[in-house]
Amino acid sequence: MIIDCHGHYTTAPPALEAWRARQIAALGDPAGAPRADELAIGDDELRASVADHQLAQMRARGCDLTIFSPRASFMAHHIGELQTSATWAAICNELLFRITRLFPDHFAGCAMLPQSPGVDPRTCIPELERCVVEYGFVAVNLNPDPSGGHWSAPPLTDRHWYPIYEKLVEHRIPAMIHASASCNPCFHTIGAHYLNADTTAFMQCLTGDLFRDFPSLKLVIPHGGGAVPFHWGRFRGLAQQLGKPVLREHLLDNLYFDTCVYHQAGIDLMARVVPVDNILFASEMIGAVRGIDPETGHHFDDTRRYIDAAPGLTAADRAKIYEANVRRVYPRLDEALAARGR
């Protein structure tokens, strides 16, 4: 089967965005804030919002299942305070949960966390555990920069984040390190901030020793790892210069790269430098880049075509990228699939 480890619910009914707009409008006036139960989206509406979009594309592209999370740019952890994020995350995760119940063969849940700038990440644990224990989610998205482009949180290797890692390890779920919207005018959200966050997260892990403390922790760097595979030699050289072990020993039992790289040459490079065991199929469809590439006549984000065409990959490599690696990195997904005979 083919599993896409990186999809967001970008096609929610407009009522969701309207609720969020009311929440934001009431930031200075808690009494005016909308209640969570004022958002009413029926199952039919929810079903249609996915069936006509992500699911239709998955069928067209031959993708069986997507690990699905709330819309990344809408997490916007920089808005409001802890309670703002807590209510918003609870709403978004519950909608996701309903989608995974409506389409259990096609979507597995990945939680958004109620992060907030300057707030102890420990406050995310109740929502994390609800998503895993009650909703059966198989992963979380962790935002390395809840400030939205001001980078005021400590590096991911800092003990600040350890309470989250302890729970990830306890529940055997990976985190995708995924930034959210940039409120810094220097950074275009999907053209700069996301890619910078990917590169930054990798380098934080390279300079630190996080995986000595958490040998079973699995982190997924999206968007092909930002600049990392293109600069693989630079990172190998920096590891050597900093007295760290080679990348494979130092990081590659714990760090994985998805394939959200939207052209053939990029995927070919990844396949050439990143060990195949560390590559996970993903498209982020329907997401950042929605158009059709005039050079190919296909969607930019139809990444399966690039993987199928990459000259450096064997059939066995593709089977790893499309399924086996994802099931290894997301063991709760593997178990849920096995329980359904898949």
Added chain:
Amino acid sequence: MIIDCHGHYTTAPPALEAWRARQIAALGDPAGAPRADELAIGDDELRASVADHQLAQMRARGCDLTIFSPRASFMAHHIGELQTSATWAAICNELLFRITRLFPDHFAGCAMLPQSPGVDPRTCIPELERCVVEYGFVAVNLNPDPSGGHWSAPPLTDRHWYPIYEKLVEHRIPAMIHASASCNPCFHTIGAHYLNADTTAFMQCLTGDLFRDFPSLKLVIPHGGGAVPFHWGRFRGLAQQLGKPVLREHLLDNLYFDTCVYHQAGIDLMARVVPVDNILFASEMIGAVRGIDPETGHHFDDTRRYIDAAPGLTAADRAKIYEANVRRVYPRLDEALAARGR
């Protein structure tokens, strides 16, 4: 001939760093600040600091001339205020000037600007003009984030920066968009901040219309363009989605990428997606990554080997990358070389 468009004076005698340490130590106490003329480095010392290092490597690698600038991470524009940067830039540029006089066949100058967070870039113009008019420098380095990792300046497309661009155009010199040291613990300077700055600068140009206002402005994005070539499809797709012209029309008469990418697969990717007219030879030697790659037995930053071995390049392409493109983007260098019969 072979011209390296990106080298920094990273091997200055220790007296330079000692002077800077005294300057920093006196930040709260202007009376205790060292005077510029307290720094004394003789010509012999200056000559040896380059001859035994950069020049020796250039000879070993067959590089004829390097466009040389003060050490990037030492610019540290975030330290102190305008006067701090003004004095420091003047010292560093003057040392560079002396090197270009000691080795006129091998080094051309690229100025550091006295940028300072929150200060009008107009204040950089006297130093810029001294470097071009008095010292004969052929380019400047422009730091898109003088705050050192807090990204508090407006995007490069903002009118804030226009006084600099007007001078660049007037004097027919390009700017390399080069960040300096990160004082934000999230960002490793050479493993994250520089690459992020490259990606960010490209995306700022993509979303803006800077080159409509400055059709003859030339900007060089170092380190191979950060994440850009690896995500060339993403950027092509974003340009389309944002209603911009295709990258070639929108940006590629004005933006250039250097070849500071430290492995064969990275250079092969660049050569495959970036038009050859937009690729400029560079190594940033002796710089960020100084070791020998155990996989090849050669220095990581010996980028000429990768260009010579890139299967997608013809001899004519290599001649452009090594010389013709650089002479076109740095016209004052071209004229200075022509005047010497080169």
